[in-house]
Amino acid sequence: MGMSLRKRLILSAFSLSFTLSLVTVLVFVVMAVRDLRSEVDRTYRDIVRAFTYSQKLLGEGVPEVRFVLEDCKVRERKGYMVLREEGVLVGKVEDCVFYGSPLRRAIDFTAQVNHLSWMVVYDKDVIMRLSEGKEGFMDRFVKDKVIERDHIVEGFYDPRILPEIGRITGYSLINRYRTLVVEYPLIIEGSIPVGRVVFVKDFSEKLREILITPAFMVLYSILVVVVLSSVLLLLFNRIVRDILMLRDMTMKFKELDFSETDRLANMLRRAKARDELYYLKRAVLTMAQELETFINRLQDEKNRFEELAYKDPLTDLDNRRSFIEKAQAMLEYARRYNEPISVLMIDIDNFKKVNDTYGHDVGDRLLKALADVIRRSTRSSDVAARYGGEEFVVLLPKTDEKGAELVANRIREEFKKVVLDVDGERISSTVSIGVATLRGETSIDDLIKNADIALYDAKRKGKDRTVIFKDTVEGQGQG
Numbered sequence: 001m002g003m004s005l006r007k008r009l010i011l012s013a014f015s016l017s018f019t020l021s022l023v024t025v026l027v028f029v030v031m032a033v034r035d036l037r038s039e040v041d042r043t044y045r046d047i048v049r050a051f052t053y054s055q056k057l058l059g060e061g062v063p064e065v066r067f068v069l070e071d072c073k074v075r076e077r078k079g080y081m082v083l084r085e086e087g088v089l090v091g092k093v094e095d096c097v098f099y100g101s102p103l104r105r106a107i108d109f110t111a112q113v114n115h116l117s118w119m120v121v122y123d124k125d126v127i128m129r130l131s132e133g134k135e136g137f138m139d140r141f142v143k144d145k146v147i148e149r150d151h152i153v154e155g156f157y158d159p160r161i162l163p164e165i166g167r168i169t170g171y172s173l174i175n176r177y178r179t180l181v182v183e184y185p186l187i188i189e190g191s192i193p194v195g196r197v198v199f200v201k202d203f204s205e206k207l208r209e210i211l212i213t214p215a216f217m218v219l220y221s222i223l224v225v226v227v228l229s230s231v232l233l234l235l236f237n238r239i240v241r242d243i244l245m246l247r248d249m250t251m252k253f254k255e256l257d258f259s260e261t262d263r264l265a266n267m268l269r270r271a272k273a274r275d276e277l278y279y280l281k282r283a284v285l286t287m288a289q290e291l292e293t294f295i296n297r298l299q300d301e302k303n304r305f306e307e308l309a310y311k312d313p314l315t316d317l318d319n320r321r322s323f324i325e326k327a328q329a330m331l332e333y334a335r336r337y338n339e340p341i342s343v344l345m346i347d348i349d350n351f352k353k354v355n356d357t358y359g360h361d362v363g364d365r366l367l368k369a370l371a372d373v374i375r376r377s378t379r380s381s382d383v384a385a386r387y388g389g390e391e392f393v394v395l396l397p398k399t400d401e402k403g404a405e406l407v408a409n410r411i412r413e414e415f416k417k418v419v420l421d422v423d424g425e426r427i428s429s430t431v432s433i434g435v436a437t438l439r440g441e442t443s444i445d446d447l448i449k450n451a452d453i454a455l456y457d458a459k460r461k462g463k464d465r466t467v468i469f470k471d472t473v474e475g476q477g478q479g
Contacts, residue, residue, distance in 0.1 A: 012247065021222050023254050035210045040180060044171045047182050047199055050113050050329070054106035055079065057333065059091050063099035072096035074190065081188045083130060085140045087154065088186060088194070107197060113329050114201065120186065121165050122152040122195035130194070161200060178204040246284055258292045261285060312386040314364060315371035323385035327395045327444040330383070334397060334438060342404035344394040345434040345451035346370070346411065349463040351390040354429060358422050366429060369418045377411045393448060401437040401468060408433040408466040430464035
């Protein structure tokens with residue numbers, strides 16, 4: 001005797017509930033894994049970028065150490081590393097003379113900016129080979145360091161992390177995904193691997209942030225599915241056709257296809273009796289609407305984060321958020337090492353008139369043209385961004401007031417040469433520029449504010465000019 005229709009209905013209900021629960025769990029597990037990987041990759045890139053950038057600044061800055069290389073095989077090279085008793089030095093070689101600074105400065109800077117712990121793990125055998133023939137080198141080198149089997153460890157020491165060294169390629173999550181370990185190879189004299197720099201970041205808080213939304217949604221979805229299965233069990237055999245229809249709808253909902261929700265809502269409005277089938281349909285509709293609402297909310301969050309991206313879509317320069325992040329780190333570095341740093345605030349003159357007269361398309365072309373002029377007129381180490389509307393900002397590291405004025409005037413003169421052809425009419429414009437140089441400001445916002453005051457003064461004095469912010473009572477009054 002075959003299975004009764006009611007039993008088949010019950011079995012179908014349980015099968016559908018299990019499938020929905022499993023798919024829901026898998027979907028949100030995949031989402032959590034994807035978000036975790038994305039966050040780890042972003043953190044890794046930020047750490048490597050900060051460490052590489054700080055090494056470059058050390059190599060190009062004022063050297064703390066100078067000595068002649070023995071058995072010199074490299075006469076000229078930048079980013080060159082050597083090993084001394086006090087540790088690894090990074091700098092450049094010119095005519096077999098090394099100019100550099102301790103690599104630990106770059107390590108400390110990277111760790112401070114990204115809130116990291118760090119250790120330098122040297123290969124003990126390699127250090128011993130390099131110390132051969134140098135009396136007392138090894139004893140002085142290991143001073144204030146920890147010797148652990150085949151390694152010599154400087155800095156933060158964690159015995160749980162050390163066994164992972166050597167098995168990591170770039171970075172890895174350990175300690176149940178709560179600790180991020182980033183490894184950077186340490187190669188001296190261009191070819192000798194003496195160890196690696198290891199950065200350690202506590203990832204537990206970020207892990208909780210990533211998992212909390214998927215965990216909530218898994219529980220919520222399972223609850224909705226349980227309610228749905230309970231309703232299905234109350235149906236009669238005579239409504240098998242409607243059950244199959246509802247099953248097909250829910251399968252579409254599982255695939256995030258909500259095109260049937262209007263059809264189901266119309267069926268409920270036309271229903272004459274509010275029996276079990278009616279309430280089942282209403283429960284399915286409620287589930288679909290709530291799930292659709294939540295997915296739309298997730299999409300809105302995704303769009304919001306995409307809007308916080310680092311590039312301005314029109315000019316392909318950095319946007320305001322990206323500029324502030326980079327500039328604040330560079331400002332802290334300049335203040336720490338007493339280096340000059342300047343900001344240009346640039347505004348297109350009479351931009352509203354151009355928009356009103358020729359349309360926003362021409363205004364956009366003018367913005368792109370100014371962005372191209374800024375790119376051509378600045379160095380690769382400078383940071384240029386569209387700050388908002390027709391305003392642009394440029395950060396000039398290692399540039400004093402005089403140098404910043406030269407760059408500003410170069411941009412201003414180059415932009416004068418830009419001519420747009422609009423229906424046979426030749427259109428050109430000018431820019432006003434405010435210049436501010438670091439004079440003890442504690443934040444990039446203060447420095448930008450000073451440049452903005454100078455820009456306002458340039459506009460007030462007739463536009464198409466460069467004005468330098470003067471930290472005087474008269475200068476402050478202009479703002």
